[in-house]
Every structure is written in structure tokens, then in C-alpha cells.
Amino acid sequence: MSKKNNPTNQKQMSFIEKARRAQIVECAIETIAEGGYAQASLGQIAKRAKISKGVISYHFANKEELLEQIPIEYYMAWQSYIAPRIEAQKSPKEMLRVYIESNLTFVDENWKHVFAVIETVSNQRTADGKLRFAADHDETILLPIENILTLGMQEGIFREFTRPSARVMALTIRNAIDGFTIELMRKPHLDVQEYTRELVTIFDKSTKM
Amino acid sequence: MSKKNNPTNQKQMSFIEKARRAQIVECAIETIAEGGYAQASLGQIAKRAKISKGVISYHFANKEELLEQIPIEYYMAWQSYIAPRIEAQKSPKEMLRVYIESNLTFVDENWKHVFAVIETVSNQRTADGKLRFAADHDETILLPIENILTLGMQEGIFREFTRPSARVMALTIRNAIDGFTIELMRKPHLDVQEYTRELVTIFDKSTKM
Amino acid sequence: MSKKNNPTNQKQMSFIEKARRAQIVECAIETIAEGGYAQASLGQIAKRAKISKGVISYHFANKEELLEQIPIEYYMAWQSYIAPRIEAQKSPKEMLRVYIESNLTFVDENWKHVFAVIETVSNQRTADGKLRFAADHDETILLPIENILTLGMQEGIFREFTRPSARVMALTIRNAIDGFTIELMRKPHLDVQEYTRELVTIFDKSTKM
Amino acid sequence: MSKKNNPTNQKQMSFIEKARRAQIVECAIETIAEGGYAQASLGQIAKRAKISKGVISYHFANKEELLEQIPIEYYMAWQSYIAPRIEAQKSPKEMLRVYIESNLTFVDENWKHVFAVIETVSNQRTADGKLRFAADHDETILLPIENILTLGMQEGIFREFTRPSARVMALTIRNAIDGFTIELMRKPHLDVQEYTRELVTIFDKSTKM
DNA sequence: GATGAATGAGCCTTCATTCAT
DNA sequence: GATGAATGAAGGCTCATTCAT
The missing domain is CATH 1.10.10.60 (Homeodomain-like)
Structure with a gap:
């Protein structure tokens, strides 16, 4: 079955x-x-x-298979929410803004699911003790952000991003978004709009030439 | 006993x-x-x-008391490593740079401990299901960063930071540091110096006027 | 469950x-x-x-709930064995005789259960160290005996029993019955009929005018 | 040692x-x-x-040896309290009265110890599961009472007591006294004098010719 | 004499999993 | 398809006992 x-x-x-x-x-x-x-x-x-x-x-089949569905389902929903919104943008600068905005909105509207994903991803381990979902992370989550950064650099809008520095920037953006989820869990009355505006500002400035 | x-x-x-x-x-x-x-x-x-x-x-006394020691010990070691380095700086800009640099160095040298703290803090719960260490976080961890930001603003070196925007900035910095720990766990051969340089750049730019 | x-x-x-x-x-x-x-x-x-x-x-649910069943089941079986036999009697004197006789017969036929009840009741304690079943004892066990005594007094068959002296009498009767259980445990070949006859005599005499 | x-x-x-x-x-x-x-x-x-x-x-040597001391110490203290008081009496009727009175007084003044004895005696078991102190009980505790009863019978003051009926009477008296201890534990404000008077009456009547 | 430290068995409970119905 | 019943391992914890110091 x-x-x-x-x-x-x-x-x-x-x-x-x-x-x-x-x-x-x-x-x-x-x-x-x-x-x-x-x-x-x-x-x-x-x-x-x-x-x-x-x-x-x-x-x-077992508990593992059940819990696997949580990130899988999440990723599909997240994908179909975020991707079209990014693609609708013309400039990398706008893409980055929309990436942050739509992620925070998505988290705000699906906080239970997002939090469950974070919990699952950071706790589920294989029999040999390794984190189960670590491998997927880079390609499915970080690469899209790095692509925006690279694009922006090529268009002369963003400052220079080599491979490793784009990776750090992408990680920092993701960490900010995931950290926002945790903060939202602890403080449900958080002003999401304000938080969003601040993050946009932070990463707008930090990607500028 | x-x-x-x-x-x-x-x-x-x-x-x-x-x-x-x-x-x-x-x-x-x-x-x-x-x-x-x-x-x-x-x-x-x-x-x-x-x-x-x-x-x-x-x-x-019980497992709880044992696991409590992990953040407690960590906080004391972290405190005594970070604080004097910050205090040796004159300008808020330097303080922020040193904050990031010394945190990443500290993580690099104590990654097992730091990772254990993150695991403990994000998993240990009280009998009623609430996260055990959530409450302390803001005052002991975020406030020092916010103070640097406020100082920099008053000295006209940083851009304007109101109470809530300083909080978001502080959170973003912390998330970047904690996220670095996770990344270091997954990739032990990470170039820490490079990562540090990038983070310093990111937050230097994002705090500028 | x-x-x-x-x-x-x-x-x-x-x-x-x-x-x-x-x-x-x-x-x-x-x-x-x-x-x-x-x-x-x-x-x-x-x-x-x-x-x-x-x-x-x-x-x-837990051990406590399991052990609770022992007195509960016992009380129901005891009730339905004793009560009709008492009610079939006309005079308080006969009631008291039948109370003693049927209790001893009941103990004889259910000695394991009765002993288990005594053990449970005298050992099971709540979290704060108080005996768990102490409270029920007076009303469910002693009151029926006291009622027989009061009735006998009102009918002029028994000697005078005020509230406290009826309580002491009732306790003494119960102690005799429970003590019989212990004695039966230690000496399985005890002559129950003889023991019964003696107890009836003792309490017949001690309740007389 | x-x-x-x-x-x-x-x-x-x-x-x-x-x-x-x-x-x-x-x-x-x-x-x-x-x-x-x-x-x-x-x-x-x-x-x-x-x-x-x-x-x-x-x-x-072990826990067992420690707990053994509780009944042993108790028995010696009890002995030296009760025995002389009984021996000071002339008639068996007075002996029985004094036996009850002095026992209840002794319990009242040493309730912690007496209760501990009851707990120990009824719970301590040997390796094969048998009650540890059961054997001693008859000879050291019951025999003295039976002797009073036999004496009273021989003097024509008490009714007839054969070996087994004296045993039941003695047990009933002891059960009344031990039961009083339990009752006193549950109700510390019990009127001991009244309880004593009632017990004396009960056993005075029940031993009469 | 006395102590702190350590052990190992046993306790109650929770849980993922299996299986007959 | 679904369920209740059962299992067995593992969990945290308590405790009588032993022993070096």
C-alpha cells in the first residue's frame, strides 16, 4: 500500500x-x-x-514517510506561490523585493505549515544520524536567490557577487525569512508589513553597488 | 546532590x-x-x-537540569569572549564589525557547543508545550545589538533606527550568525574568513546612512 | 483507551x-x-x-487507574452480596448478626480480593502523600452499621448509642471483620464458622441493653 | 559492623x-x-x-535490618509501659480495662511509632513474599490477652472462653486497638478519652457472663 | 566512623509498528 | 479500507547497595 x-x-x-x-x-x-x-x-x-x-x-509506510510529506507539500505550495510573482518582475531589484515580500506573506498565511517544515527539516534524521533534508536545500532553495543576485550583478544593478559571496548573501536572506517565521511563532501580533519593509530595506541596501 | x-x-x-x-x-x-x-x-x-x-x-536533578547547562555554560563563555572585544572598539561601525567577526570566530571554535545550544533552545519545552528558553532571548541576545545600532544612529554613522526597525536589524544579524552555525555543521570545510568578510560587508552596507 | x-x-x-x-x-x-x-x-x-x-x-491510563478498580469492583460485589441479606431481616439484632455472618462468608469466599483491597486502600497514596481512599470509608462503610445501631437503639433493643459511641462501635465491628481477613490470610485453615459464631456473640453482648 | x-x-x-x-x-x-x-x-x-x-x-546490614528495629523497639517500649500497669491490677476485669486504657494512651502518646509499626509489620516481607513479622504476633501480642481472659473465666468473672474463642476475643480486642491507631492518624483531633471509654464498655459487656 | 560517588536493576510510561479481524 | 489490540524496545527516573577515600 x-x-x-x-x-x-x-x-x-x-x-x-x-x-x-x-x-x-x-x-x-x-x-x-x-x-x-x-x-x-x-x-x-x-x-x-x-x-x-x-x-x-x-x-x-512509516513515520518517516509521513513526515517527509510536510516539506514536500510545502515546497510545492511555496513554489507555485513564489515563482510566478518573481517572474512577473522585470528588474532583479524588483525580483528581490518581491521575493522577500511574497515569502513573508506566504509565511504569514501558512505559518503552521512553515513552522512544521522548519521543525521537521531540522530534526528528522536518517538512521545514521545525518539530517535528512540537508542535501536538497542548496539547489531548491538557495539557487533561485543566487540566480537573482547574479542577474542583478550582470545587469550592473547589484554589486559584484562571486559564487561564494552570492551563496552567503542568499543564505543570509533565507535565514532572515526563516528567522521571521520563528519570531512570528513567538509573537503572533507582530507587524508583518513593517517587518517586511525593514527586510526589503536591509537587503536592498546590502545588494547595492 | x-x-x-x-x-x-x-x-x-x-x-x-x-x-x-x-x-x-x-x-x-x-x-x-x-x-x-x-x-x-x-x-x-x-x-x-x-x-x-x-x-x-x-x-x-533530571534531564531538564542537565540540558539547561548547555545554554547557560554557552552564554557565559560567549559573553566573556564577545563583550571585551566589543568594548575595545570606539565607533559603532567597528563594534558591529567586531560583533560579527568575533561571533563567527567563536562559533568556528566552539561549533559543537553552539550547535547543541541551538538544538536545545529550539527543542526543549516546558510541560505545557512552550519553548523553554524563548523568553530570555530578546533581552540577553538582541538588546546588545540594538544598543550598538542606536548608538550608531545617535552618532550619525548609521541610518535611522526606530525601536522596531532596530529589532528587525538585530534579529537579521543574529539569524545570519546562527544560520552560519548550521551551514558550518553541514559543510565543515567552509571558508570561515570569507563568510565573515561577506557578512561584515552585508551589514555594513545595510546599516549605512 | x-x-x-x-x-x-x-x-x-x-x-x-x-x-x-x-x-x-x-x-x-x-x-x-x-x-x-x-x-x-x-x-x-x-x-x-x-x-x-x-x-x-x-x-x-496508568497504574493508579488499574489499582483503583480493585476497591471499586470489590465494593460493588460486596454491596450486592451484603445489602439484600441485611434488608431481609426484621430486627436490628438480626441485621447485625447477618451483617457479621455475611461479611465473614463474603471474605471467606473472596479472600484474595478482600486482602488486595485492604493492601491497596492502606497503601495507595496521592501525589501529596495522603491515603487515596481514606475519605470514602466513613460514609460508605461505617454509616450503614451506625444506622443499624441507631435503629436498634430507637427500638429499645440495643443500648444507648449517641453519635460518637455508634461510630466507635461501628469501627470496632469493621476492624473485627478486616482483622479476620488478615488472620484468614495467615491461617487458611481457620474455622470460619466458629470465628463467625464468636464475633456474633461478642457484638451481640456488647450491643445489648 | x-x-x-x-x-x-x-x-x-x-x-x-x-x-x-x-x-x-x-x-x-x-x-x-x-x-x-x-x-x-x-x-x-x-x-x-x-x-x-x-x-x-x-x-x-541492609534496609531490612533497619526496619526490623521499628517493631523491636516498639515492643520493648510497649511492654514496659503496659505490663506493670496490668500487673498492678487484682481482678481480670480490671486488667482488661487497664489493658485497653493503657494501650490507647500509649498509642496516643506514641502514634508515630505505632503507626510506623503497623506499616512495617503489614508490608515488610521476606524474599519469598511471606509477611516477615506474622509469626511473632500470636505469642507476644495475643497470648497475654488470652491469659487475662482465661483467668477471668477461671475466677468466674468472665463467661466461658475455650482456646479458640479466647483467641477470637483477643484478636478482636487487638484489632480494635490497632484500628484506633489508624483512625487517630486520619483524625488527629479524635477524643481519645471518649474512644477509650467506649472500647472499655464494649469489651466489658462482651466478656461478661 | 563517615562520606560522596557510582552502580545496576527495576519501575512506570510512551511509542512506532504489526496484525487479525 | 479501517480498527482495536498487542508488542517490545527505549525512555527517564528511583533506589538499595557497594566501595574508595
């Missing part, structure tokens, strides 16, 4: 199967958002979903 | 007691650094220290 | 659930009867039931 | 040794009186005595 052996052909999943999985993942997200990664036992998740623990095991 | 009831007068602890506690905390740090917070059971820590589990319970 | 949150609607428990719980409680009783309260760990009880420790935790 | 191997020659114990043992036993009694048998760990007892756990192990 588990999709572990053939992860590509999701077509085989019935509608009902997909709905159940989505529901369970949703409850996993909420459970993590509320009590953190450690508290998110299958029992807790099942209780929130008002199903029995066995159901989870029926739909997912 | 635990000093939980009188946390102030550490003088009462014998030399041998202090040494054991330090050793256990050290092993806890290494265990967390290697396998993450979730893997750091008392059994794992004891195994690394080549002692029986009971010894840990003998020297610490 | 545990019914701790809704202790009243036992209807929700499936037949199989009820059977398992009953089996486990039965094994708890036997374990206590054989080795005393202190020896009755979940491990011991599970071993006797030939199940894994986890099963007990699955069916009972 | 332990006296376990030569329990008879207590002369070998130094004064200081005796004092230490007495102090520890005293603390054991208080610990049991306060929290019950199960709570009385060596750690708790040591803490109350403000000594280290090791000291207890130094003065007593």
Missing part, C-alpha cells in the same frame, strides 16, 4: 487515498505547530485526526 | 562534583552535536561518558 | 475490552494477594497475565 | 554506635509516619537525619 517503493507514479493513488493522506499530513502539521517535533507522536496525530493509529500506518 | 534548589551558590559544589558535571555536560553536547536533540537520551550520553545512567541522575 | 475521562458511561467499552480489563484486574489482585502491595509492579502483573507490560498501559 | 551476625551481644555496640542507630530508627519512624511505608526510602530517611545514605548502610 505504501508509496515508498514507487514514489513517482502517484497516479495509482485513488482519490480517497489521496484525501486521507492529505488529511493526515494536515494533522501532523498542526500537531507539530502546536507542540513541536518531539511531541508529534503518531498517537497525537491520530487523535487530532480522530482516527486510529493503525490508519496512519496503513497509508504511510 | 543537584543544585536546583540553590542555583546561585555554586561554591558549595566540590571540585570533583564540578568536574563530573562538566564532563557530563560535555558529553551531552557531543551527543547532541552528533545525532541531534532527539537522539540525546540519558542512555546515549552515559554511554559516551562511559558511565552508568544513574550517575547522571546522581549529579543532575 | 482509558475511561478515565468519562468514568460513568462504561457502556462504551466493548466486550473484549471489558474482559481484558477484568483479566488484568484479576491478575493484579492475585499478585497483591501473593506478594503484597509493594511487589505488585506492572511487570509482575503482566507476567502473571502472560501479556506484555504495554497491554496494561493500553487498557489503563 | 552490622549486628546481623551476632544479634544477641548488643554489649559490643559502643555508646556512639547505639546513639546513631537510635537516631536513624527514629527518622525512619517519622518518615514512615509521614508518607507511608512505600515512601520510606533510605534516601528519604537519610535526608531527614541529615546524614548521607552511606551512613545507614554502615550502621545497618
Whole structure:
């Protein structure tokens, strides 16, 4: 039943199967958002979903496969939210502004999910103790930012960014966004617009010639 | 045996007691650094220290008290490393540069400990599910940075920083430093000097008038 | 799974659930009867039931809830055994005789359970160290005896019993019955009929005008 | 060091040794009186005595030997309190009255110790699970009462008491006294004089011809 | 004599997982 | 498809006991 052996052909999943999985993942997200990664036992998740623990095991090969869905789903939603907004911009400067703005808006509107991703990504480990999602990060998350920076440099709008310095800049921008998520968790009444404006200013200035 | 009831007068602890506690905390740090917070059971820590589990319970009231030591010890070491270096500077601009430089050097030289702190702080929760160390963060970590920013603004060296915008700037700087720790964990051969130079540049530019 | 949150609607428990719980409680009783309260760990009880420790935790919220069932079950069985026999009597004198007789018979036929109740009631304590079942004792156990005494006094059959002296009399009768249980544990070949006859005589004489 | 191997020659114990043992036993009694048998760990007892756990192990072969002292000490104190008072009486009727009165007074004045004895005697078990002090009970505690009863019968003051019926009577009297201890623990403001008067009446009537 | 330190067994509980129905 | 039941390992913690100093 588990999709572990053939992860590509999701077509085989019935509608009902997909709905159940989505529901369970949703409850996993909420459970993590509320009590953190450690508290998110299958029992807790099942209780929130008002199903029995066995159901989870029926739909997912194991806990690992369930938790994997959280970053995967997130990445797809994030992608389809962010990408078109960036592509609609003409100048790299605008792209960067919109990248920051749309990310913060996305976080604000999906804070539970985003927080769950951070928790999962920074806690889930493989059997040998290595972080499970570390590898993907650079290419899927950082590269798009680096591309904007490189573009801006080539157009003479941004200052010079070599490969390593673009990487540091990209990381700093991501860290600012992820850090904003944590801050938002701790202070739900945070003024998001103001925070956004400040970040835009900071990275506008720090990328200038 | 635990000093939980009188946390102030550490003088009462014998030399041998202090040494054991330090050793256990050290092993806890290494265990967390290697396998993450979730893997750091008392059994794992004891195994690394080549002692029986009971010894840990003998020297610490409970797991919580043991893990508490990690941020506490870190903060003291960090304080005494960073503070004098900042105070030796005359201009806020230099202070900020030295803040970033000395933090990254400190992380580089204590990466296990720093990583363990990040894991502990972002995972340890109280019985009611709240993050245990969230409260302290603002005043002990962010305020010093905000003070530098305010000073620089008053001296006309930095751009204008109101209360909230100084907070965002301070957070962004901290996120960059903590994010560097994570990156260093994943890529031990990272060029720290280069990374440092880039961060200094980024925040130098973003604080300018 | 545990019914701790809704202790009243036992209807929700499936037949199989009820059977398992009953089996486990039965094994708890036997374990206590054989080795005393202190020896009755979940491990011991599970071993006797030939199940894994986890099963007990699955069916009972915690050890406390399991041990609670022992007095609860006992009280219901005792009630339905004693009450009708008392009510069938006309005179208070007969009531008292039948109370003693039926109690001793009940103990004789359920000595394991009764002993387990005594052990549980006199050892189980709340978190603050107070005896857990102390409060219920007076109203559920002593009051019925006091009522017989008062009735007998009003009918002029018994000597005068004020509130406090009826209480002492009732306590003395109960102590005699509970003490009989202990004695029966130590001397399984005790002549119950003779013991009963003697107790009836003692309390017949001591309640006379 | 332990006296376990030569329990008879207590002369070998130094004064200081005796004092230490007495102090520890005293603390054991208080610990049991306060929290019950199960709570009385060596750690708790040591803490109350403000000594280290090791000291207890130094003065007593093991926990068992320590707890043994509680009934032993009690029995000696009880003996020397009760016996002369009984012997001062001429008639068996007076003896019985004084037995009850002096026992209740003794309990009232030493309730901690008496309660600790009850807890110990009813909980301490040998390795094979048998109650440790069951055997002694009949001869040291019940026989003296039975002797009074037999004497009273021979003098024609009490009703007829055969061997078994004297035993039941003696047990009932003891149960009343021990039950009083428990009641006194639960209700410290109990009117001891009234309780005493009632018990005397009960057993006066129940032993009459 | 006395202590602090250490041990190792046992305790209650939680949990991911398996399986018959 | 779904469930309740069961398992067994691991977790944190307590405790009687031992021992070097």
C-alpha cells in the first residue's frame, strides 16, 4: 500500500487515498505547530485526526514517510506561490523585493505549515544520524536567490557577487525569512508589513553597488 | 546532590562534583552535536561518558537540569569572549564589525557547543508545550545589538533606527550568525574568513546612512 | 483507551475490552494477594497475565487507574452480596448478626480480593502523600452499621448509642471483620464458622441493653 | 559492623554506635509516619537525619535490618509501659480495662511509632513474599490477652472462653486497638478519652457472663 | 566512623509498528 | 479500507547497595 517503493507514479493513488493522506499530513502539521517535533507522536496525530493509529500506518509506510510529506507539500505550495510573482518582475531589484515580500506573506498565511517544515527539516534524521533534508536545500532553495543576485550583478544593478559571496548573501536572506517565521511563532501580533519593509530595506541596501 | 534548589551558590559544589558535571555536560553536547536533540537520551550520553545512567541522575536533578547547562555554560563563555572585544572598539561601525567577526570566530571554535545550544533552545519545552528558553532571548541576545545600532544612529554613522526597525536589524544579524552555525555543521570545510568578510560587508552596507 | 475521562458511561467499552480489563484486574489482585502491595509492579502483573507490560498501559491510563478498580469492583460485589441479606431481616439484632455472618462468608469466599483491597486502600497514596481512599470509608462503610445501631437503639433493643459511641462501635465491628481477613490470610485453615459464631456473640453482648 | 551476625551481644555496640542507630530508627519512624511505608526510602530517611545514605548502610546490614528495629523497639517500649500497669491490677476485669486504657494512651502518646509499626509489620516481607513479622504476633501480642481472659473465666468473672474463642476475643480486642491507631492518624483531633471509654464498655459487656 | 560517588536493576510510561479481524 | 489490540524496545527516573577515600 505504501508509496515508498514507487514514489513517482502517484497516479495509482485513488482519490480517497489521496484525501486521507492529505488529511493526515494536515494533522501532523498542526500537531507539530502546536507542540513541536518531539511531541508529534503518531498517537497525537491520530487523535487530532480522530482516527486510529493503525490508519496512519496503513497509508504511510512509516513515520518517516509521513513526515517527509510536510516539506514536500510545502515546497510545492511555496513554489507555485513564489515563482510566478518573481517572474512577473522585470528588474532583479524588483525580483528581490518581491521575493522577500511574497515569502513573508506566504509565511504569514501558512505559518503552521512553515513552522512544521522548519521543525521537521531540522530534526528528522536518517538512521545514521545525518539530517535528512540537508542535501536538497542548496539547489531548491538557495539557487533561485543566487540566480537573482547574479542577474542583478550582470545587469550592473547589484554589486559584484562571486559564487561564494552570492551563496552567503542568499543564505543570509533565507535565514532572515526563516528567522521571521520563528519570531512570528513567538509573537503572533507582530507587524508583518513593517517587518517586511525593514527586510526589503536591509537587503536592498546590502545588494547595492 | 543537584543544585536546583540553590542555583546561585555554586561554591558549595566540590571540585570533583564540578568536574563530573562538566564532563557530563560535555558529553551531552557531543551527543547532541552528533545525532541531534532527539537522539540525546540519558542512555546515549552515559554511554559516551562511559558511565552508568544513574550517575547522571546522581549529579543532575533530571534531564531538564542537565540540558539547561548547555545554554547557560554557552552564554557565559560567549559573553566573556564577545563583550571585551566589543568594548575595545570606539565607533559603532567597528563594534558591529567586531560583533560579527568575533561571533563567527567563536562559533568556528566552539561549533559543537553552539550547535547543541541551538538544538536545545529550539527543542526543549516546558510541560505545557512552550519553548523553554524563548523568553530570555530578546533581552540577553538582541538588546546588545540594538544598543550598538542606536548608538550608531545617535552618532550619525548609521541610518535611522526606530525601536522596531532596530529589532528587525538585530534579529537579521543574529539569524545570519546562527544560520552560519548550521551551514558550518553541514559543510565543515567552509571558508570561515570569507563568510565573515561577506557578512561584515552585508551589514555594513545595510546599516549605512 | 482509558475511561478515565468519562468514568460513568462504561457502556462504551466493548466486550473484549471489558474482559481484558477484568483479566488484568484479576491478575493484579492475585499478585497483591501473593506478594503484597509493594511487589505488585506492572511487570509482575503482566507476567502473571502472560501479556506484555504495554497491554496494561493500553487498557489503563496508568497504574493508579488499574489499582483503583480493585476497591471499586470489590465494593460493588460486596454491596450486592451484603445489602439484600441485611434488608431481609426484621430486627436490628438480626441485621447485625447477618451483617457479621455475611461479611465473614463474603471474605471467606473472596479472600484474595478482600486482602488486595485492604493492601491497596492502606497503601495507595496521592501525589501529596495522603491515603487515596481514606475519605470514602466513613460514609460508605461505617454509616450503614451506625444506622443499624441507631435503629436498634430507637427500638429499645440495643443500648444507648449517641453519635460518637455508634461510630466507635461501628469501627470496632469493621476492624473485627478486616482483622479476620488478615488472620484468614495467615491461617487458611481457620474455622470460619466458629470465628463467625464468636464475633456474633461478642457484638451481640456488647450491643445489648 | 552490622549486628546481623551476632544479634544477641548488643554489649559490643559502643555508646556512639547505639546513639546513631537510635537516631536513624527514629527518622525512619517519622518518615514512615509521614508518607507511608512505600515512601520510606533510605534516601528519604537519610535526608531527614541529615546524614548521607552511606551512613545507614554502615550502621545497618541492609534496609531490612533497619526496619526490623521499628517493631523491636516498639515492643520493648510497649511492654514496659503496659505490663506493670496490668500487673498492678487484682481482678481480670480490671486488667482488661487497664489493658485497653493503657494501650490507647500509649498509642496516643506514641502514634508515630505505632503507626510506623503497623506499616512495617503489614508490608515488610521476606524474599519469598511471606509477611516477615506474622509469626511473632500470636505469642507476644495475643497470648497475654488470652491469659487475662482465661483467668477471668477461671475466677468466674468472665463467661466461658475455650482456646479458640479466647483467641477470637483477643484478636478482636487487638484489632480494635490497632484500628484506633489508624483512625487517630486520619483524625488527629479524635477524643481519645471518649474512644477509650467506649472500647472499655464494649469489651466489658462482651466478656461478661 | 563517615562520606560522596557510582552502580545496576527495576519501575512506570510512551511509542512506532504489526496484525487479525 | 479501517480498527482495536498487542508488542517490545527505549525512555527517564528511583533506589538499595557497594566501595574508595
